[in-house]
Amino acid sequence: MRTPIFFVLAAFAEIAGCFAFWAVAREGVSALWLAPGLVSLIAFAALLTQVDASAAGRAFAAYGGVYIAASLCWLWAVEGFRPDRWDFLGGAVCLIGAAIVVFGPRG
Secondary structure (H helix, E strand, C coil): CCHHHHHHHHHHHHHHHHHHHHHHHHHCCCHHHHHHHHHHHHHHHHHHCCCCCCCHHHHHHHHHHHHHHHHHHHHHHCCCCCCCHHHHHHHHHHHHHHHHHHHCCCC
């Protein structure tokens, strides 16, 4: 049952890495933010390889749903914007889809 943990860790590593680039390009922060951003993106890639999945494409597909939900958490916790009910509903639908991809019976 390690898969959900690695998906969540990978999502926040990717979001943090991408946010560093966003902050440099859009918010005018120091380019020094790019160094930890790159480290975070490397950590994201390494974490995603730890997911229990039979194929990379399936892992990436399921990860997409987790990424969306984690992005909404980031929006609230880091950027200070509370997601609305449509954000919550969309995030829940994405997590349900991710669970279907990961835990669906395979024969």
